[in-house]
Every structure is written in C-alpha cells, then in structure tokens.
Amino acid sequence: xxxxxxxxxxxxxxxxxxxxxxxxxxxxxxxxxxxxxxxxxxxxxxxxxxxxxxxxxxxxxxxxxxxxxxxxxxxxxxxxxxxxxxxxxxxxxxxxxxxxxxxxxxxxxxxxxxxxxxxxxxxxxxxxxxxxxxxxxxxxxxxxxxxxxxxxxxxxxxxxxxxxxxxxxxxxxxxxxxxxxxxxxxxxxxxxxxxxxxxxxxxxxxxxxxxxxxxx
Numbered sequence: 001x002x003x004x005x006x007x008x009x010x011x012x013x014x015x016x017x018x019x020x021x022x023x024x025x026x027x028x029x030x031x032x033x034x035x036x037x038x039x040x041x042x043x044x045x046x047x048x049x050x051x052x053x054x055x056x057x058x059x060x061x062x063x064x065x066x067x068x069x070x071x072x073x074x075x076x077x078x079x080x081x082x083x084x085x086x087x088x089x090x091x092x093x094x095x096x097x098x099x100x101x102x103x104x105x106x107x108x109x110x111x112x113x114x115x116x117x118x119x120x121x122x123x124x125x126x127x128x129x130x131x132x133x134x135x136x137x138x139x140x141x142x143x144x145x146x147x148x149x150x151x152x153x154x155x156x157x158x159x160x161x162x163x164x165x166x167x168x169x170x171x172x173x174x175x176x177x178x179x180x181x182x183x184x185x186x187x188x189x190x191x192x193x194x195x196x197x198x199x200x201x202x203x204x205x206x207x208x209x210x211x212x213x214x215x216x
Contacts, residue, residue: 001213003180005156006097007147008114008163010108010133011046012187014090014124020083021046022074028071028099034058046188049134049141073136081114086122087186088204089206094127097107106131107150109141109169130154143173151177162200164209184209196211 011017022039029036036042045053050072053063097104104127108115112133119125132150134141140149147163150156163174166187171194174181183194185204195201203209 001162001215003102003162005103005105005154005161007105007107007150007161007163007174007179008112008128009163009170010106010118012107012189013164013170013184014165015084015086015118015122017046017080017084017118018043020080023083024072024076024080027030027075028068029058031071032064032068033061037109043188047109048169051138077114081118082121084118084122086124087206089210091124093206093210093213094124096210098211100125104128105150105154106133107143107163107170107173108133109143109145109146110134111136142175143169147173147177147179151179166194168193169199172198174199182209182212200209 009214022042025042026039029086044057050069051065052067054060060068075138094104101155106115106119107130110133113136115133116125116131118130119131125131132146134146140146151158156161158178161179161215162182163179165171166184166186167189169181171181175197180193180200181202182203183199185191186201187207201212202213
C-alpha cells in the first residue's frame with residue numbers, strides 16, 4: 001500500500017455508532033408521531049446523509065426532514081455522541097500508519113463539530129491531521145463534495161491518497177475525485193453494495209486492512 005495519505009470515514013469504519021444513531025433516530029421519529037420500537041430497522045440510517053435518509057426512508061418532504069434532523073441532533077449532541085465504541089484493532093492500525101509517516105484525515109458526512117468531539121472523547125483525534133465533516137446547514141454532506149473540499153484545502157495528490165469506508169457513498173466520493181478506495185466489510189454496507197462500486201481493495205476485517213499496510 002504505497003499511499004502517503006489516507007482518508008478514513010468515521011461511522012462504521014473507525015467506530016460502531018449503532019446505538020447512538022439508532023436511538024437518536026427513534027427519538028426524532030417519536031417527536032413526529034412515528035413509533036419504531038425495533039432499533040435494527042433504523043440501522044440503514046448509518047452512513048448516508050441524514051436529511052436525504054429521512055426523505056428516502058420515510059418519504060418526508062425537505063422541511064419535515066429538517067425537522068427530523070433537528071430532533072435527532074437534540075438527543076445526539078448530548079447523549080448519542082457517546083453511545084459509540086471504537087472498533088477493536090483501530091488504535092493499533094492508526095499507530096502503525098502514523099509510525100510509517102503517513103498523513104491521516106477523517107472525511108465524514110457527519111457534522112465536523114460532532115465528529116471532532118467523538119474523536120476527542122474516544123482518544124483517537126491525535127492520530128489525524130484534520131477531521132473534516134459537513135456543516136450543520138447540510139453543506140458538504142455529499143461525500144463527493146466533501147472529499148473535493150478536503151483535497152483542495154490540503155493540496156493533496158489523488159494518486160497518492162486512499163479513501164477507506166464502509167458504504168457506497170465513500171467509494172463513489174473517492175472515485176469521482178480520482179482517488180483509489182478501500183471498502184471494509186465489518187461496517188454497515190453490504191457486500192453487494194460495496195462490490196457494485198468496484199473499489200480498488202475490499203477488506204472484510206480490520207485485521208486484513210492492517211496487514212495490507214504492513215506489506216509496503
């Protein structure tokens with residue numbers, strides 16, 4: 001793996017945010033009179049931009065979807081942020097990459113203000129040069145736009161940069177910006193979803209991903 005710079009998605013790639021996100025979605029829906037007792041039915045919200053997800057999965061128009069997003073944030077910013085865990089193996093991987101002298105960034109459609117607090121709270125912020133995310137008004141929730149912004153701001157070379165993520169949005173964002181992408185199978189994207197985007201690499205486990213970086 002020759003890449004000097006590595007971009008990481010956050011949810012489903014570095015951390016398992018399942019509880020915090022699904023409980024906050026459940027809270028938002030309840031505020032809108034929708035009862036969803038089964039949290040597993042809300043896992044498809046993990047990864048895609050929330051506004052679009054509410055519109056897609058519940059057929060909300062944009063004003064109602066924004067209402068749902070704001071109810072979601074009401075719970076997420078005080079409780080849901082911390083209902084999260086770092087995947088086993090992430091810390092050794094990041095330490096290896098830092099030790100090899102690579103530059104690391106986070107590129108998430110989650111608002112950067114939440115992403116940076118999660119990284120700080122769980123103690124992995126020190127491994128990253130900058131943590132990039134969307135704005136609270138929805139700007140740069142699209143991974144294509146987000147990665148383009150990150151690449152321009154940091155002056156990065158696409159040929160030496162790799163994007164790692166667990167959903168198709170990560171792979172599409174990389175491809176549209178001329179980057180190679182590595183799909184990971186331990187997150188929330190199905191094998192079919194990820195394979196359809198033909199990533200340069202597909203690692204089923206964190207151990208496989210780590211091993212690939214050890215073979216320089």
